[in-house]
Amino acid sequence: MPPVEIRNTLKDHGLRVTPQRVAVLQAIMELRDHPTAEQVIDFIKAKNPNIAVGTVYKILEMMVENGLIRKVKTDRDVMRYDTVIESHHHLYCHDSDRIEDYFDEELDHLLDDYFKGKKIPGFSIQDIKLQIVGKFSKTNK
Amino acid sequence: MPPVEIRNTLKDHGLRVTPQRVAVLQAIMELRDHPTAEQVIDFIKAKNPNIAVGTVYKILEMMVENGLIRKVKTDRDVMRYDTVIESHHHLYCHDSDRIEDYFDEELDHLLDDYFKGKKIPGFSIQDIKLQIVGKFSKTNK
DNA sequence: GTGGTTGCAAACCCTTTGCACGGCA
DNA sequence: TGCCGTGCAAAGGGTTTGCAACCAC
Numbered sequence: 001m002p003p004v005e006i007r008n009t010l011k012d013h014g015l016r017v018t019p020q021r022v023a024v025l026q027a028i029m030e031l032r033d034h035p036t037a038e039q040v041i042d043f044i045k046a047k048n049p050n051i052a053v054g055t056v057y058k059i060l061e062m063m064v065e066n067g068l069i070r071k072v073k074t075d076r077d078v079m080r081y082d083t084v085i086e087s088h089h090h091l092y093c094h095d096s097d098r099i100e101d102y103f104d105e106e107l108d109h110l111l112d113d114y115f116k117g118k119k120i121p122g123f124s125i126q127d128i129k130l131q132i133v134g135k136f137s138k139t140n141k
Numbered sequence: 142m143p144p145v146e147i148r149n150t151l152k153d154h155g156l157r158v159t160p161q162r163v164a165v166l167q168a169i170m171e172l173r174d175h176p177t178a179e180q181v182i183d184f185i186k187a188k189n190p191n192i193a194v195g196t197v198y199k200i201l202e203m204m205v206e207n208g209l210i211r212k213v214k215t216d217r218d219v220m221r222y223d224t225v226i227e228s229h230h231h232l233y234c235h236d237s238d239r240i241e242d243y244f245d246e247e248l249d250h251l252l253d254d255y256f257k258g259k260k261i262p263g264f265s266i267q268d269i270k271l272q273i274v275g276k277f278s279k280t281n282k
Numbered sequence: 283g284t285g286g287t288t289g290c291a292a293a294c295c296c297t298t299t300g301c302a303c304g305g306c307a
Numbered sequence: 308t309g310c311c312g313t314g315c316a317a318a319g320g321g322t323t324t325g326c327a328a329c330c331a332c
Contacts, residue, residue: 016331018287037321052289057322059287073214077297078321091264102261110255114248123232123241126275134267157306159312178296193314198297200312218322219296 001029013066020051024059025068025083034072034080034099072099089130098136154207161192165200166209166224175213175221175240213240230271239277 006025007017015021027043028035035043041056060081063069070082072090076097089102111128147166148158156162168184169176176184182197201222204210211223215233221240230243252269 016286018331020288050289052291053321054290054323055288058324061323071216073216073218075212075214077218077220079218091261100264104259106259107255110251114251118245118247120232120243120273122278123273124275124278125273127273129272129274131270131272132261132264132266132268133270134265137263137265157311159306161313191314193316194296195298195315196313199299202298 001026009068013068015062015066019048020055021059021063023048023051024056025063028069028081028083034082036078036080038078040081074099087127087129089132091132091134091136093134093136096136100136102130102132150209154209156203156207160189161196162200162204164189164192165197166204169210169222169224175223177219177221179219181222215240228268228270230273232273232275232277234275234277237277241277243271243273 003022003026006022009025010017010021023044024040027040031039031043037057037060040060041051041053044051044056060069064071064081067085068083070085072080072082074080074092074097075094080099082101084101087108089104089107091100091102092098107130108128115125115128144163144167147163150166151158151162164185165181168181172180172184178198178201181201182192182194185192185197201210205212205222208226209224211226213221213223213231215221215238216235217238223240223242225242227244228249230245230248232241232243233239248271256266256269
């Protein structure tokens with residue numbers, strides 16, 4: 001995603017455009033594999049060593065609150081970030097700690113239909129997220 | 142669960158029985174709602190102020206490794222624990238940070254069938270966990 | 283101009299670790 | 308008795324916070 005589009009994304013959400021914010025968003029997109037805050041920081045520091053750790057954390061939190069990115073958590077303990085905003089599922093491998101987004105409309109419909117017929121007492125559903133745990137084959141990526 | 146059964150649970154897993162271990166397991170069971178380590182510690186300290194924080198963390202980790210309990214993670218950042226070992230799903234409410242276990246064999250079969258017919262390229266599935274996000278109705282619990 | 287942002291460093295919180303003592307088998 | 312488990316306190320790692328200087332609007 002070119003910088004211009006990133007700036008517009010920020011503007012569209014009514015947020016000020018600063019070099020740091022552009023850099024953070026760009027970093028998450030280029031890193032792709034649900035990077036940690038640390039990975040984002042390292043990525044940015046390579047070109048722009050002056051950025052502060054605290055700033056990146058503040059920006060990440062701000063973007064999550066404004067719906068530009070999402071938090072993802074595995075069974076390990078560091079927070080990770082995802083640029084994909086639409087509802088989707090995750091493939092996860094314990095061994096490699098790798099996360100991959102998984103989209104499946106057919107599955108979503110199946111689940112929709114299922115829970116249309118079967119209500120859960122005392123609970124109203126807003127979103128359903130699958131964590132599909134398993135192993136990636138080594139040749140992949 | 143009476144203390145005697147808890148002791149047997151430990152023995153069955155080839156673990157030594159100590160008062161601290163019994164207390165931790167009992168605490169998680171009585172607290173029910175997927176307690177944090179801190180909640181477990183507070184619960185135990187009410188009766189037995191001498192237990193050490195580090196000890197509880199060591200015991201929790203040990204029990205996870207031995208399959209007596211499970212770690213549960215939300216988008217917030219503290220670890221929580223679950224006594225339910227069998228594969229199951231979670232109902233989760235962001236507002237209250239409440240987690241409830243959800244069992245649904247019919248759903249499990251539906252998913253099994255679905256993924257029997259539809260393989261995911263480059264990935265072999267071991268387990269599927271749903272995080273059903275929504276709201277608990279206020280009357281419930 | 284001015285109020286939101288940044289950089290910096292210290293503080294924070296949860297969790298882990300090291301080690302000497304103590305207790306289960 | 309021997310060794311694992313515990314208590315304690317300090318360290319660790321990731322994240323948050325306070326505040327003065329700064330800059331986008």
